[in-house]
Each structure stands twice: as structure tokens, then as C-alpha cells.
Amino acid sequence: MTQSSFITLQNASKSFADTVIFKHVQAQLSKGEILSIVGPSGSGKTTLLRCLSGLEPFSAGDFIIDNQNVTKLTANKRPVSLVFQQALLFPHMTILDNVAYGLTFQHVKKKERAKQAQELIDKVGLKGYEKSFPHELSGGQQQRISLARSLAISPDLILLDEPFSSLDPQLRHEMRDWVRKLLKSQQMTAIFVTHDREEAMQMGDRVGVFNDGSFQQIGTPQDVYQRPVNPFVATFFSDCLVLDDHKYVPVSHLFISNNTSNDAHLQLEAIVQNQVFIHGETFYQLWVASMNKRITLPSSLSLHEGANVTVMANAEAVQLFPEDEIKE
Structure with a gap:
């Protein structure tokens, strides 16, 4: 307060x-x-x-x-x-x-x-x-x-x-x-x-x-x-990939790869929808079917529309929502 x-x-x-x-x-x-x-x-x-x-x-x-x-x-x-x-x-x-x-x-x-x-x-x-x-x-x-x-x-x-x-x-x-x-x-x-x-x-x-x-x-x-406190805030206000009612990953902690990896904690299949340029940097808009969500990530890779890629995150990128709290 x-x-x-x-x-x-x-x-x-x-x-x-x-x-x-x-x-x-x-x-x-x-x-x-x-x-x-x-x-x-x-x-x-x-x-x-x-x-x-x-x-x-x-x-x-x-x-x-x-x-x-x-x-x-x-x-x-x-x-x-x-x-x-x-x-x-x-x-x-x-x-x-x-x-x-x-x-x-x-x-x-x-x-x-x-x-x-x-x-x-x-x-x-x-x-x-x-x-x-x-x-x-x-x-x-x-x-x-x-x-x-x-x-x-x-x-x-x-x-x-x-x-x-x-x-x-x-x-x-x-x-x-x-x-x-x-x-x-x-x-x-x-x-x-x-x-x-x-x-x-x-x-x-x-x-x-x-x-x-x-x-x-x-x-x-x-x-x-x-620091969103629940899935709604994470989805509506923040840029996060909500994994379930308890966990999320900030989009800034995700990265795009052409391959899978045994070291990555999170791996999600995605499809490249289009390429955009923001402040001189290249971003790709991706559709993650398993999450029913579109996300936008930067990448130095040269990707074409319709390409299949993997969205990854390391274990430390996964965050927990606080329990039943309105943070003020």
C-alpha cells in the first residue's frame, strides 16, 4: 500500500x-x-x-x-x-x-x-x-x-x-x-x-x-x-510464456534454434510466421501450436516464413507465480 x-x-x-x-x-x-x-x-x-x-x-x-x-x-x-x-x-x-x-x-x-x-x-x-x-x-x-x-x-x-x-x-x-x-x-x-x-x-x-x-x-x-503474480497478468500485461498455473518464462529468456538440444530445459516446436524489424534488429513472429500462442523473438538466424524451429529456455529461466497474492 x-x-x-x-x-x-x-x-x-x-x-x-x-x-x-x-x-x-x-x-x-x-x-x-x-x-x-x-x-x-x-x-x-x-x-x-x-x-x-x-x-x-x-x-x-x-x-x-x-x-x-x-x-x-x-x-x-x-x-x-x-x-x-x-x-x-x-x-x-x-x-x-x-x-x-x-x-x-x-x-x-x-x-x-x-x-x-x-x-x-x-x-x-x-x-x-x-x-x-x-x-x-x-x-x-x-x-x-x-x-x-x-x-x-x-x-x-x-x-x-x-x-x-x-x-x-x-x-x-x-x-x-x-x-x-x-x-x-x-x-x-x-x-x-x-x-x-x-x-x-x-x-x-x-x-x-x-x-x-x-x-x-x-x-x-x-x-x-x-514480476507478474498470476497467469492473467503474465499473459495480458507482461511478455511471458505461461507454462501452467504455477510457472512461466519471460519471453526475453527464450531463444530460437534450428535444432533440438539435450541441455535445454524447455523445448517447444514453433513455426515462423513472418519477419519484422524493430529499431534495426530482426525479430521473428512464431506460432507455438502446443501453447496456442504467438510470440515475437529476436534472432540472428536467417529464417523463412513457414520454417520449423525450436523455441528453447534454460532451467533458470522458469519463474514461479507467488501464491494468491495481490502485489502492491
Whole structure:
């Protein structure tokens, strides 16, 4: 667990009728920390975010922000902002009015609203667009304004629900770096939801791998990647070949051979599917039929598509999963 907990989620559960979406969820964040929640579609990530924002009530558990239990507070009473996948700006309002909108409910005077909104527009790099309307901005610019609008009310916690999913790959990479720097500069505590492993690792100080309605593992991106605690985390988040419920081999410990060997601890037949070049190095994508899995390994061998090869690992490469543990 983190020290000096600013955000605490205790035994949080959510059900719709007889359908359990998530159960007994526990998490803590320090002030200014960013937690990435990553998991497959349908795992309950977005519903968890909606409950944190107050758009849906928790079925059980407690949600505490800065020592205040906000579980029963409605969305407009919580010190929480939610940034959606789409910017959802008001099309009939100028950019300045969009950013200032939330301040009207905090009884901030008009002149002060405009001043604060202008400062945020400047911070997100869109000075000069104050009088523009949303349709005049690009997708990335609209998402910046959506973030500025969320920051305007000075929330204790900002939630981001796959905010870059509709952007093209290049802009998506740029926005990740930009948003993280902005959140850190503002010392904002944030929860970032995605199904993209790379995005989760880039955005979060810690990563929570979410599946089947619960956190499978929480830790630094490096720790979760290098030391997965169960087969799901090893398969979904790390690059591992899961041998069974107890053992796995990191892909980095595997190598390709044209021959079998009596010295290798693990030997698996594979078929070369194709060749790829990454940062000037040659990699081969292989299909391991016995594991029903495709893996990508580097090799200096000259291999052709359809070739039969052997994937090997030494005994020391085999790792054990810890038993029934959520690592934090």
C-alpha cells in the first residue's frame, strides 16, 4: 500500500441486479499520484470510474478522499472530475465559456471565471482560441479543452476514461506525454483507464491490472511487467510464456534454434510466421501450436516464413507465480 493515502477505496463492489461488475476492490493513492488501470474490454474498468465519479452508486464499500467519506455524495458534490473518451464540449459555447462552465456552479463571479478559464487555456497551449467554437478545433485540441474544463473546478481527483482512444497514433503518443506532464505540474491525483498496456505504463506512477471485477495486481509498471503474480497478468500485461498455473518464462529468456538440444530445459516446436524489424534488429513472429500462442523473438538466424524451429529456455529461466497474492 502507498503511504500518506489521499484516496482510499475500501471493499468497493457494484452489481446490476444479479450481475456482479466488480467486487471487494481495494486501492490507495497518494496526493499527486497517477494510477493507470488497464484491463480488457468488459472487465469493469469504466463502471468503476463511473462509480468513483458519482454517476453510478456503489453497491457496497467506501470511497474516501482526503479523510472525507464521499461514498454517498452525488456527482455534483464530489471533488472529482471525469474526462470521457470524447471531449463532449458544448457546441454552442466558445472555448472560454466551455472551460469556465463548471465555475458557475461554484458561485464564482463572471470576471473571475473568465480569468481562471483563460489561465487554463494558456496552460493547455491553446492561447488565442478563446473565442473559437469546438467544431473549429482538432480532436487533440478538443481533448485539451476538455481536460482544462475538468481542471477548472480544482478537483481533488481527476478520472480519465481512455481520453485518447479516438486520436490517431501519432497524436495519441504526443497527448500521453503532454497530459502526464500537465497533471504532474499541477500535482493532480489521477486515475487513468485504458486497455492499452503501453499507454498504462507511460501514464501511471503505478499500474493496476483489472480483470473479472477485481485488481489482479497493483505496482510500478516495471514491477508488474517483470514480476507478474498470476497467469492473467503474465499473459495480458507482461511478455511471458505461461507454462501452467504455477510457472512461466519471460519471453526475453527464450531463444530460437534450428535444432533440438539435450541441455535445454524447455523445448517447444514453433513455426515462423513472418519477419519484422524493430529499431534495426530482426525479430521473428512464431506460432507455438502446443501453447496456442504467438510470440515475437529476436534472432540472428536467417529464417523463412513457414520454417520449423525450436523455441528453447534454460532451467533458470522458469519463474514461479507467488501464491494468491495481490502485489502492491
